[in-house]
Amino acid sequence: MNSIQSNCPVLIPESERKPLAEIERAIITKFRHKIYSPFVRAIKDFQLIKDGDKVAVAISGGKDSLLMAKLFQEFKNHSKAKFEVEFIVMDPGYHPDIKRLLIDNLNYLNIPAHIFDGKIFEVVDRIAKDYPCYMCARMRRGALYNKAKEIGCNKLALGHHYNDVIETILLNVLYSGNFKTMMPKLKAQNFEGMELIRPMYYIEERYIEQFTKYAGIWPLNCACMVAAKKIGNKRYEIKELINNLKKDFEDVEKSIFKAAQNVNLDSIIGWQKGGQKYSFLDFYDKE
Numbered sequence: 001m002n003s004i005q006s007n008c009p010v011l012i013p014e015s016e017r018k019p020l021a022e023i024e025r026a027i028i029t030k031f032r033h034k035i036y037s038p039f040v041r042a043i044k045d046f047q048l049i050k051d052g053d054k055v056a057v058a059i060s061g062g063k064d065s066l067l068m069a070k071l072f073q074e075f076k077n078h079s080k081a082k083f084e085v086e087f088i089v090m091d092p093g094y095h096p097d098i099k100r101l102l103i104d105n106l107n108y109l110n111i112p113a114h115i116f117d118g119k120i121f122e123v124v125d126r127i128a129k130d131y132p133c134y135m136c137a138r139m140r141r142g143a144l145y146n147k148a149k150e151i152g153c154n155k156l157a158l159g160h161h162y163n164d165v166i167e168t169i170l171l172n173v174l175y176s177g178n179f180k181t182m183m184p185k186l187k188a189q190n191f192e193g194m195e196l197i198r199p200m201y202y203i204e205e206r207y208i209e210q211f212t213k214y215a216g217i218w219p220l221n222c223a224c225m226v227a228a229k230k231i232g233n234k235r236y237e238i239k240e241l242i243n244n245l246k247k248d249f250e251d252v253e254k255s256i257f258k259a260a261q262n263v264n265l266d267s268i269i270g271w272q273k274g275g276q277k278y279s280f281l282d283f284y285d286k287e
């Protein structure tokens with residue numbers, strides 16, 4: 001657990017880093033339709049932010065959450081919503097070179113963040129060698145909620161995007177035999193009063209990549225020091241599967257995404273709600 005892994009896809013910038021003012025302007029001009037508008041639309045559609053909210057924007061240093069931080073700054077400058085924003089970064093035990101790159105990006109992009117140590121890689125490597133990702137994700141979520149709460153926030157924003165949602169649906173169907181999507185918001189189970197929000201829900205990953213390359217930023221990618229290439233695999237396989245499906249059916253992603261908004265309970269055998277299991281038979285003779 002001591003080297004930076006090298007097997008992940010790397011985003012290569014198109015050019016030198018653009019000046020900050022240009023990057024910020026591009027969010028609301030060049031990338032308005034592809035990025036800024038879907039961000040605002042998700043906030044409105046799913047009622048992600050209310051007046052008086054204090055949102056902790058969680059930044060890993062990857063392309064998605066760096067952009068999310070800038071989107072929040074733009075949204076705060078341009079909308080009438082009365083809310084506060086804090087930026088939080090948990091260092092899970094990044095390689096020193098990775099951490100340097102992360103801090104350099106935050107400084108360059110003018111994102112004032114609370115950076116705190118999570119020591120998660122070390123613990124996960126010690127106690128959960130065989131299932132590091134599950135453990136890491138759980139510990140990370142807990143650490144982020146804790147920090148958000150400590151600095152007075154009631155919401156935690158994560159940088160999951162449109163393609164994460166689609167891949168999650170397919171991963172569940174194909175590998176777990178259930179139909180579950182990633183929710184645009186949910187109430188934290190162990191942190192009373194806290195909510196998790198995903199304002200990048202409608203933003204397609206290819207546009208995040210385009211933006212990042214355009215801005216000339218080198219984001220962190222796969223900074224994990226524990227599971228190396230091992231885990232990302234299922235997600236990469238699903239990505240490849242979807243890309244293959246798209247060759248024959250261009251709108252396949254839209255269909256998968258929409259499937260979670262159009263579930264017809266009259267044509268479902270069984271489902272769960274609030275931890276309780278139901279069967280169509282429970283209702284069959286009553287109808």
Ligand SMILES: Nc1ncnc2c1ncn2[C@@H]1O[C@H](COP(=O)(O)OP(=O)(O)OP(=O)(O)O)[C@@H](O)[C@H]1O
Nearest residue numbers: 058059060062063064065088089090157158159160
């Ligand atoms: N170390 C961290 N500190 C703060 N937030 C984090 C950290 N790791 C993950 N997150 C949050 O959780 C989200 C999902 O994490 P995941 O590892 O799946 O990221 P990702 O898909 O690679 O996105 P990103 O490009 O933002 O890293 C991130 O977008 C970010 O909001």
